[in-house]
Amino acid sequence: MKTKIQWLSLFGFLFLAANCSAFDLRQSLKDKLKVDVPQVNPKLTEAVSVAKEVRGPDETEEIAIGRQISGNLLGAAPLVKDAKLQKYVNQVGAWVASQSERPDLPWHFGVIQSDDVNAFAAPGGYIFVTLGLYRLLQNEADLAGVLGHEVGHVIRKHHLKILQQSQLVEAGSNILSRQVGNDKLQNLIGSGAEIVARGLDKDAEFEADRIGVVLATRAGYDAYGLPGVLQQIGHFAAADNSVALLFKTHPLPDDRLNKLDSAMGERFDSIKGQTLEKRFYRVKK
Numbered sequence: 001m002k003t004k005i006q007w008l009s010l011f012g013f014l015f016l017a018a019n020c021s022a023f024d025l026r027q028s029l030k031d032k033l034k035v036d037v038p039q040v041n042p043k044l045t046e047a048v049s050v051a052k053e054v055r056g057p058d059e060t061e062e063i064a065i066g067r068q069i070s071g072n073l074l075g076a077a078p079l080v081k082d083a084k085l086q087k088y089v090n091q092v093g094a095w096v097a098s099q100s101e102r103p104d105l106p107w108h109f110g111v112i113q114s115d116d117v118n119a120f121a122a123p124g125g126y127i128f129v130t131l132g133l134y135r136l137l138q139n140e141a142d143l144a145g146v147l148g149h150e151v152g153h154v155i156r157k158h159h160l161k162i163l164q165q166s167q168l169v170e171a172g173s174n175i176l177s178r179q180v181g182n183d184k185l186q187n188l189i190g191s192g193a194e195i196v197a198r199g200l201d202k203d204a205e206f207e208a209d210r211i212g213v214v215l216a217t218r219a220g221y222d223a224y225g226l227p228g229v230l231q232q233i234g235h236f237a238a239a240d241n242s243v244a245l246l247f248k249t250h251p252l253p254d255d256r257l258n259k260l261d262s263a264m265g266e267r268f269d270s271i272k273g274q275t276l277e278k279r280f281y282r283v284k285k
């Protein structure tokens with residue numbers, strides 16, 4: 001229990017310090033890990049730290065990593081200064097995420113200031129949609145589908161798994177060069193923002209599309225929100241700058257629509273979900 005409270009206070013502090021560049025996350029985690037892993041002898045510590053990498057970060061670490069990555073992303077593109085918009089997106093997002101198998105993550109949703117059409121998910125439940133993508137949405141079901149796709153990445157730990165792989169590779173080379181240090185977590189976080197922006201393999205994207213449709217439908221929305229958005233994105237010319245990164249990091253919208261179509265079949269046709277067009281929060285032009 002004491003450990004739990006220590007963790008809670010540490011991450012309460014991290015939350016406050018997320019935007020403070022002077023705050024040393026690595027040192028903080030290192031200090032904490034020292035408490036959890038008594039340094040009886042160096043070989044034992046090394047074994048514990050290697051085992052930890054094989055197992056992967058626990059949920060608290062996952063959230064801390066995601067928070068740090070989000071800080072990096074927000075440094076590049078800050079949140080849109082519209083408190084009503086941010087509150088609305090958080091309400092819809094939290095409701096969609098509550099339909100997933102990880103309802104208890106501290107989910108955060110935001111719209112970031114960028115004319116690009118894109119969305120990002122960082123481990124631990126941090127999800128961002130660009131203003132360019134938000135402007136394409138017609139109703140709340142569209143938003144729920146888009147957020148559901150990103151929630152899918154988080155619950156399946158798509159980015160976290162890549163981070164872990166890179167960490168493993170790094171740990172392997174460190175062991176070979178006899179430099180097993182405490183810098184692994186820092187390296188993991190450093191490459192995180194790049195991995196989140198770089199994109200995943202196609203299967204992870206198709207899986208997130210399927211999860212997005214299922215979560216939005218479970219939440220009571222029209223199942224065709226996400227497919228509708230993909231259709232709209234498909235109308236952009238590939239040469240259009242605003243979709244360049246999205247097209248580079250995701251399968252083409254037509255491929256995603258075809259995969260979704262065969263996964264959905266006719267099973268969603270009889271479900272009467274809502275689009276909630278009137279409730280949808282529209283941003284000023």
Ligand SMILES: [Zn+2]
Nearest residue numbers: 149153205208
């Ligand atoms: Zn995706």
